[in-house]
Amino acid sequence: MVQKNTNIRLTLPVVCFVWQIAMIILFGVFIRYDEESDTHWVETKAHDNITSDIENDFYFRYPSFQDVHVMIFVGFGFLMTFLKRYSFGAVGFNFLIASFGLQWALLMQGWFHSLDPQTGKIFIGVESLINADFCVAGCLIAYGAVLGKVSPVQLLVMTLFGVTLFAVEEYIILNLLHARDAGGSMVIHTFGGYYGLTISWVLYRPNLHQSKRMQGSVYHSDIFAMIGTLFLWMFWPSFNSAITDHGDGQHRAVINTYLCLASTVLTTVAISSFSQKTGKLDMVHIQNSTLAGGVALGTAAEFMISPYGALIVGFLCGIISTMGYIFISPFLEKTLKIQDTCGIHNLHAMPGVIGGIVGAITAAAASESVYGKQGLINTFDFTGDFKDRTVLTQGGYQAAGMCVSIVFGVAGGAIVGSILKLPIWGDPADENCFDDEVYWEVREPEHQESIPPILEYNNHMIHKRQDL
């Protein structure tokens, strides 16, 4: 067996330092506080006749922002701790790439969405922070597909390009096509899912079975993963409502997501139990498929999909996602050579596509009788250049957006995957995958702590016998 060189003592520090310095310079040139976070807000208030500080966008969005923030760092991070010996990498590298990604996202999204033409500056506020976290989510999804098989340097490269691609496809989908996608079924989950899957396909490892001993979970690692699952599940209503319209928009998105996710849990349990001989549940399904409903409502959460509509979406997603883990993942690995560590195809890619379709259909089916005249305009933002767009056209553009996100995911993943294949990034050998010891100081093996008393006795017995 050829030992690969996993020494990242130069590459990792250099990448971190240089990129962070670049961020500082670019922020210095481009990023400024927006008017609601600037000390001149007192003048803005007087000028705009705003009577109370509470009408600052901060108070509309900050609680949701913090929930989203928890999803990014604890949710995604802990969801991936399920492997028996890759929890440091799961939660630690997630931490690293999210921290870099959100800075780069503020710049990329700023340039594409909110660059002020007069001053050449990007003005940021709480909504920008949420969008940056969203952008990062796409890359963290992709991380799930390659978990345990790449080096942190590769992850940073993947994030750099991922955020860049994200900002472009987001610009096309939301601004040019004027599709709605507040919770990111298309923009975040479909893109992120296919981006990660394609990278994993390019980086296919035929001899991955050599690290079989490190795959799978142990009892405690499965419980750690449930921390991730639950924080994602509980805060998903905040995710889907974080940047929707003030008032009824946020309110409705929360209700829809809350209901949809509850429904998903029941069908996930049903399929998981039915798939085993004696009806036993599988932690993999509970940890992942229960979340599929939140993904699938990312586009339609702010629409008048109605409470039972949300339940139906959740119902179907629980089934499809769990089936995915049982049938599709093995097929992808054997036939298509896609090794998807966390099963992001079942949790993000597929439900994302479903979400895009649900969004297109519900948009096309929207009507003034249900939404009200002004409600329809508000919900789909039929203003400015788009004030004459019909709901049917809107449905078409939603579907087009869906395709854009898939194309960007697959094409982007292919290119970035090829870059990551270069033998310079310090990725682990096949037999060392899924092992924290490669990139982390793992001080003391657990067994030394938990065994001594009895083992000492054993050794003692053995030594005594040797003395005979």
Next chain:
Amino acid sequence: MVQKNTNIRLTLPVVCFVWQIAMIILFGVFIRYDEESDTHWVETKAHDNITSDIENDFYFRYPSFQDVHVMIFVGFGFLMTFLKRYSFGAVGFNFLIASFGLQWALLMQGWFHSLDPQTGKIFIGVESLINADFCVAGCLIAYGAVLGKVSPVQLLVMTLFGVTLFAVEEYIILNLLHARDAGGSMVIHTFGGYYGLTISWVLYRPNLHQSKRMQGSVYHSDIFAMIGTLFLWMFWPSFNSAITDHGDGQHRAVINTYLCLASTVLTTVAISSFSQKTGKLDMVHIQNSTLAGGVALGTAAEFMISPYGALIVGFLCGIISTMGYIFISPFLEKTLKIQDTCGIHNLHAMPGVIGGIVGAITAAAASESVYGKQGLINTFDFTGDFKDRTVLTQGGYQAAGMCVSIVFGVAGGAIVGSILKLPIWGDPADENCFDDEVYWEVREPEHQESIPPILEYNNHMIHKRQDL
């Protein structure tokens, strides 16, 4: 030993599927967005002269809702992970029954509390979601008493009836008796506690000692349980204030609960330490009794109980609850044949009753001089049919509400317990209680992961010696 049939491959999926489909149909018929979450909100605003979106109830209650949501899924779920090998069941089944329960609760509470007589519809908003979570809490409390001894199908049945009973007793207590109980000392904790204890009593297992090896905690499972404890403890102020009056009502409920819980921690530690020969603390007490103050302030949190009053309630509850674990739980098990896995009698039932009494007394002692004329009316909602009620009468009705919750808990528990006794639910044999292997695929025993290196050495030694 007769092996019981714990195969739930048919029952669990069927129950999940059928019930979820029933939910979808009933939601289709009954549930609609309320006016603050409907796209017509823009018209409502104009009509009601509401100047800012921030006056949508969403912004008053959403942060508290999310805290309550965390308590339900992470709080209750992780609190029950303390058993060494039942953490999957604790956090997983909690997840399942809460997800079902909240849907059913929206319907049941809707029918009883907010069915619109004209349209025959139930209009839901963020407050409905909070109430649904509250309703579910009652059933999760009951789960604590039977943890490890029942099948997930039994838990679903328990939740179906539990939510139904909850909605009825809540209607009687809050609407007919017009008692106040914002944090649910009576409605949630007393009812849930006695409901679970009575079920446990009906399902008494004389040979439970056969699974003795699975009872108790291990080091790491106790730390997981502390995650549950702390999130319950920290967010309890949100629980008790989530549906209280806007403004001072929510504000005051938070202050009272915050103080009360702090006080509980100190007396819990005191009694726990004093109960052991060398003053060592017991994790069971720290995990549970520290929360009793929150339970006991569920009714009075919104009243002018005054800061030191809140401290006194917490002081007493820490003592009583810890004493309960030391003296009453063994008595309940030996003499009354009530096997209470989590000690919900000490954490919910008893403190709930204390809370009901505290509520009755503080209501009866309320006065215009303390509350102000309008403050008194607002706090006790002395409007409409109840505008002439005196505080003394109110105190009496509070006490009556207390009794209703106990009666519903005990009678309901007896009936539901009998149903759960039928030999069709797939519950585990006495020697398999508290064991995740019964209902979960437990992939790889932890020891296989943690021992090899040294053991291999040992085996090596042994084999070498055998070669001699």
Next chain:
Amino acid sequence: MVQKNTNIRLTLPVVCFVWQIAMIILFGVFIRYDEESDTHWVETKAHDNITSDIENDFYFRYPSFQDVHVMIFVGFGFLMTFLKRYSFGAVGFNFLIASFGLQWALLMQGWFHSLDPQTGKIFIGVESLINADFCVAGCLIAYGAVLGKVSPVQLLVMTLFGVTLFAVEEYIILNLLHARDAGGSMVIHTFGGYYGLTISWVLYRPNLHQSKRMQGSVYHSDIFAMIGTLFLWMFWPSFNSAITDHGDGQHRAVINTYLCLASTVLTTVAISSFSQKTGKLDMVHIQNSTLAGGVALGTAAEFMISPYGALIVGFLCGIISTMGYIFISPFLEKTLKIQDTCGIHNLHAMPGVIGGIVGAITAAAASESVYGKQGLINTFDFTGDFKDRTVLTQGGYQAAGMCVSIVFGVAGGAIVGSILKLPIWGDPADENCFDDEVYWEVREPEHQESIPPILEYNNHMIHKRQDL
């Protein structure tokens, strides 16, 4: 080896009981609801022409308060669980001393900051709760230095004096010097850091190596610690903005802290990787140094430090803090005889001092052209007695505040350390440090649970051989 008497069966319960009763009495005499949490709020609203309940301070600060609350109990508590066998003590004693400390803080801070001269009462609201949590944070930081080496009684004594000293230095810095320190770089972190370090210095244990086997982490304890790290990291924007000005003040503090912390993660990873032969990362650095940026922006978060300024502060802090763990901590222990279990010098003391300096410089460099005339007055509160203060003077007073916090930390720590040295507090012997068994009932050693099957086989083999 002389076994020390660690029996705390009398001292701990007595201290808890007596102090809690004292709290009740003092609260009865002094503490009342403020006007926004009192039922008379309805009258206040009418009197002050407040049109909506949402303008109650509760809605401006409650979400931040809950985040801070999580930081105090889960953040600090779990951050300290990294030791292999001191997780109960970490999370449990943290729980205890925070619960006592926040009560005492409400009184101490009330007497110094908000005692109403007419009524002799302290009126509390949500901002008081935040400040009490802040005050407690100082003592929890100090706990980090002595973790594993002191008894819970000592911790309570340390908290009693710590809160007292805190209230005084806070009064001097914020009221007399009129320095700004919303996130507490000086008041909380510098004070708490030096307070703890000095106590640890006084309590120096030359033979601490005798408990070497209990030092360091195991795999799972490092993951538990990451729960603490992440909740601190994610919610630090709430910490630094919780009591800043409504509107743009809170908004800006959040943006600055969010950016600063992201930057810190990258340089922490860089230095950590570079410090090891093969570039492996060290969990100690990831768990701690990633937070240094939040500490260092505690003073300046509300200023117009500008986004790139925040990134620079984070950049430097990641480097300095990680270097601290690598170079300074060993130096402190060997040369200065300061045993700092959690490395609070690198996470709190040093970054706190940096934060004070950053605050002084950015205050001195503030200008009307950047802040606007009214913005400058608002940000630095140049009103009343201080309406003629210049930014340069302000910078000077900021620096003076810095010195006050160090002096209070060191002097206070020296005195309190001497008190804690008395041989009456039940602290553990050198060979029993960092061991939960001293103060906790640890029911069942983990190895008994995880090993049996294979070991039994082993024993069996051995016995068989003995029979030969």
